[in-house]
Amino acid sequence: MKRSEIRLSGSGGQGIILAGIILAEAALLEGKNAVQSQSYGPEARGGASKSEVIISSESVDYPKVTDPSLVLALTSEAYTKYARGCSAGVVVLVDDSVNTLLDEGVLSLPIIRTAREELGRPIVANIVALGAINGVAKLVAPESLEKAVLNRVPKGTEDLNRKALHLGYKLIAESNS
Amino acid sequence: MLLLQGNEACVEGALAAGLDFYAGYPITPSTEIAELLAAKLPRQGGSFIQMEDEISAMAAVIGASLTGAKTMTATSGPGFSLKQENLGYAMYTETPCVVVNVQRGGPSTGQPTMPSQGDVMQARWGTHGDHPVIALSPSSVEETFWLTIRAMNLSEKYRTPVILLMDEVVGHMRERIEIPQDIGEVINRKKPTGDPKDYLPFKPDADLVPPMASFGEGYRFHVTGLTHDESGFPSGSNKITGELIQRLHDKIDRNYADIVQVETEHMEDAEIAVVAYGSTARSASRAVKQAREQGIKAGLFRPITIWPFPAQELKSCLAGLKHVVVAEMNLGQLILEVERQVAGAVSVGGIMRADGELITPAQILAYLQEVK
Numbered sequence: 001m002k003r004s005e006i007r008l009s010g011s012g013g014q015g016i017i018l019a020g021i022i023l024a025e026a027a028l029l030e031g032k033n034a035v036q037s038q039s040y041g042p043e044a045r046g047g048a049s050k051s052e053v054i055i056s057s058e059s060v061d062y063p064k065v066t067d068p069s070l071v072l073a074l075t076s077e078a079y080t081k082y083a084r085g086c087s088a089g090v091v092v093l094v095d096d097s098v099n100t101l102l103d104e105g106v107l108s109l110p111i112i113r114t115a116r117e118e119l120g121r122p123i124v125a126n127i128v129a130l131g132a133i134n135g136v137a138k139l140v141a142p143e144s145l146e147k148a149v150l151n152r153v154p155k156g157t158e159d160l161n162r163k164a165l166h167l168g169y170k171l172i173a174e175s176n177s
Numbered sequence: 178m179l180l181l182q183g184n185e186a187c188v189e190g191a192l193a194a195g196l197d198f199y200a201g202y203p204i205t206p207s208t209e210i211a212e213l214l215a216a217k218l219p220r221q222g223g224s225f226i227q228m229e230d231e232i233s234a235m236a237a238v239i240g241a242s243l244t245g246a247k248t249m250t251a252t253s254g255p256g257f258s259l260k261q262e263n264l265g266y267a268m269y270t271e272t273p274c275v276v277v278n279v280q281r282g283g284p285s286t287g288q289p290t291m292p293s294q295g296d297v298m299q300a301r302w303g304t305h306g307d308h309p310v311i312a313l314s315p316s317s318v319e320e321t322f323w324l325t326i327r328a329m330n331l332s333e334k335y336r337t338p339v340i341l342l343m344d345e346v347v348g349h350m351r352e353r354i355e356i357p358q359d360i361g362e363v364i365n366r367k368k369p370t371g372d373p374k375d376y377l378p379f380k381p382d383a384d385l386v387p388p389m390a391s392f393g394e395g396y397r398f399h400v401t402g403l404t405h406d407e408s409g410f411p412s413g414s415n416k417i418t419g420e421l422i423q424r425l426h427d428k429i430d431r432n433y434a435d436i437v438q439v440e441t442e443h444m445e446d447a448e449i450a451v452v453a454y455g456s457t458a459r460s461a462s463r464a465v466k467q468a469r470e471q472g473i474k475a476g477l478f479r480p481i482t483i484w485p486f487p488a489q490e491l492k493s494c495l496a497g498l499k500h501v502v503v504a505e506m507n508l509g510q511l512i513l514e515v516e517r518q519v520a521g522a523v524s525v526g527g528i529m530r531a532d533g534e535l536i537t538p539a540q541i542l543a544y545l546q547e548v549k
Contacts, residue, residue, distance in 0.1 A: 021351060025180050028353055034180065036351040040290055061463040062538050063350050063456070 003056040004139060005065040008129070009082040010074030010095075012040055012049045015126030018152065020051030022130060026140040026148035027055040035060045048081045055139055070137045072129055074111065076100040091136055093129075107136070109171045115164060124164035127153075131168020142169070181354050183321040183347040184209035187251070187277060188217065190325030193360045197223045197246035200237035202230050202256060205289040206345040207279035210251040231256035235263035238274045242267075243400060245391030247329060247365075251277035254296055255286060257303065264338055265304030266402045268425070271336040271379070271387065273366055275328045278340060279348040280455075280506075282533045291533030292345035294455055297510040300340045301484050307422055309429035311436055312340040312484040314454045318352045324481070330364040331436060335428055336386050342483055344506065346456035346535050369396060379421075380407040385428040429485060438481040439490045443469060447476030449545060450494060452515055453504040454480050457536050461504050464541035473549045483511065488518040495522050500548050504528040504536050 006023065010016040017038050024034035033056050040049045052065040070091045073079035076098045083092050084103060092106045096113065109132055115125040127149060134145050146165060153161045181189070187210055191199075199218055201211045211227065218225045224241075228234040231252055238248040252260060257278045267274055280296050282288030296303075300312040313328055315321040325341060332339040369376050369388040376396045381387045387407075390396035399409035404421060406412040429436065443465055444450065453461035458479045468475040478494060478501075480487045501523055503512040512527045519525060528544050530536045 021180065024351060028178060028180055033353060036180070037346065038349060060352065061459045061466075062535075063346060063352070063459060064535055064537075066537060066539070 002058070003054060003060070004137075005068045006053045006055070006133070006137070006139065007065050007068045007071045007082055008051045008053070008133075009072060009078035010049055011078065012047050014049070014074055015123070016049050016074070017051045019126040019130050020053045022148045022152050023053045023133070023139065023145070024055070025151065026144040027053075029144045029147060030140055032057055033060050035063045037063050048075070048078045050078070050082050070133060072133060073098060074125065074129065093132060093136065095125075107175060109175065111168070111171070114167050114171065118167055119160060119164055121160060124161060127161050127164035128168040128171070131165040132171050133168070135169040135172030179354055179356065180351050181318055182209060182349055182351050183315065183318045183343060184279065184349065185213060186318045186322040186354055187325045187341070187343070187348075188213040189356055190322040191249050191275070191329065192217060192221055193322075193356075194326040194329040194363055195247050195365075196249055196329070198238065198241035198248045199223070199250065200226045200228050200234040200241070200248070201250045201252065202228055202234050204231075204253045204256045206281050206348050207251045207253050207277060209348075210277060210279075231259035232263065235260040235267075235276070239263060239267050239270070239272050242272045242274050243392050243398075245394070247273070247333065249275040249277065249329070251279065253279050253281045253289075254283040254293075254299075257296055257299060261299075261303040262305075265306060265308060267338040268304065268308050268310070269306075269402055270400050271389070271425075272338070272400075273332040273336055273389075274338045275325070275332055276338055276340050277325075278342055280342065280344040282531075288533045290345070292456065292506060292535060293531065293533065294344055294457065294506040294510070295531065296342065297483060297505070297507065298513075300342050307426070309337075309426045310340065310484045311335070311337060311429065311482070312342045313481060314342045314483045315347055315481075316455055316458045316479065317347065318350065319354045320481075321347060322354060322356065326360055326363070330362065333364045333366045334386070335432065336366060336389055337429070340484075342455070344455045350456075373397070377407040378409045379405060381424060381428075385424055385431065433485055433489070436482055437485060437487045437490065439487045440479045440481060441494070442477040442479075444476035444478060444494050446474060446497065447494075448474040448497065448499045449548060450476050450478045450498055450501045451504055451541060451545070452478045452480070452491070452501060452511070454483060454511065457504050457506055460536050460538045461541055463538035464545060467538060467542050468545045468549075471546070473545050475545050480511075486511075486514045486518065491515070491518055495519060498523050500524050500526065502526045502528055502541075502544060502548070504541055506530055506536060
């Protein structure tokens with residue numbers, strides 16, 4: 001597998017950086033190389049936040065994403081800053097709360113709403129997003145991703161996060177049908 | 178096998194090398210180092226203290242080191258500036274310590290969350306007076322682990338502060354790292370063995386390094402930032418002044434081969450050398466690979482030890498070279514040293530960037546295509 005570049009973006013506090021870490025750790029579980037990096041403003045909450053993951057079977061030299069195969073945006077600000085204008089062929093996923101004009105082909109999914117309404121916990125929107133990302137891009141085996149999620153989340157929240165992950169996969173399955 | 182940040186790897190390296198004492202004042206993008214050591218160092222029997230500012234953190238590190246502790250502090254540009262006076266004090270009093278600077282955008286408060294390599298010359302000349310310096314620059318998470326250990330070893334071996342010059346990219350990026358059980362040699366400072374009443378804390382052995390007693394061990398030990406004789410008390414003698422400054426330089430210069438490390442890629446038959454360090458070297462490595470695929474004979478020369486500058490290694494690569502280009506996230510710092518060292522032998526150019534973004538492989542490749 002050659003280099004895959006993924007860009008996850010949202011607002012500070014949405015767990016975007018953790019989602020990137022989990023995705024990278026899932027790749028490591030499969031013996032691949034992965035690099036995760038991030039950029040964010042000085043503020044602790046709010047502001048546009050970006051987490052990038054590179055997965056490769058080879059060593060990763062340049063650690064930043066310049067040619068993503070998938071971009072996620074959970075907020076309008078993040079969409080405008082990090083996702084708009086991607087070339088054709090790049091999979092762009094947005095939360096359906098993004099209320100700005102979208103490029104053609106962008107996949108809009110109720111990620112945050114699913115976390116809030118089906119699980120009662122908007123905090124797991126990042127895990128729902130991970131399920132959706134892996135559902136569409138098949139970056140790692142579902143078992144690896146689940147294991148990586150469970151390795152990182154607080155004790156006692158395993159069921160909640162497992163459900164969140166599966167609901168993410170379901171969003172993709174439903175959007176395909 | 179773990180996925181760790183460079184800052185986390187720095188902490189693991191420091192703990193593995195036997196860190197006893199950390200004093201610091203948090204500052205992005207180095208804060209994770211303090212945060213993790215606050216949690217981990219006390220559990221290993223060490224002490225962590227958050228001071229009121231970077232000046233006092235540097236002072237605390239020096240004081241702790243004089244009692245025999247292995248010490249470290251971490252900061253970024255603005256804090257590194259504040260530490261400079263005491264860094265000179267540590268150098269002149271030959272007090273081992275490690276100062277980590279995770280470089281961010283400057284000057285002043287600058288761009289706290291963005292990378293730069295703008296402190297290369299501050300690391301060399303930030304503190305006043307004639308002084309030698311050791312500064313190491315890691316390019317990866319794993320190398321950060323090993324260079325933190327090495328920084329601590331060199332500081333103990335040569336009784337001198339050592340700067341670990343990281344950058345925000347390496348500090349914050351996460352990548353795979355294996356932390357082995359056995360980290361190899363851990364060096365502890367040389368202690369005096371003679372009768373305490375004969376002890377001269379600044380009388381060097383043949384290797385120019387004086388054995389160092391710990392405060393409270395029964396050895397008389399006076400420390401001053403004033404020029405001092407072997408007893409440690411101030412001296413007004415021109416002879417002693419000249420000899421001390423010279424010895425401190427010789428102590429580092431004569432051990433150049435032990436201190437200086439570089440890594441090269443494709444330099445054997447290279448016509449163009451890209452000199453790059455820290456995170457920028459990762460971009461350069463990719464650009465060199467891409468250039469080779471296009472038949473451009475490029476190579477990478479990566480100083481791991483930034484100071485002393487690896488002049489001998491660079492000069493030994495010069496045969497066959499048509500051009501040297503220095504890629505760095507500043508408007509021209511290490512290039513000054515490269516130009517000085519290769520003066521007249523080969524032309525030198527620069528790929529520079531100071532907008533808070535890592536130089537891209539494409540930027541370097543475009544340069545290589547142009548000068549080939």
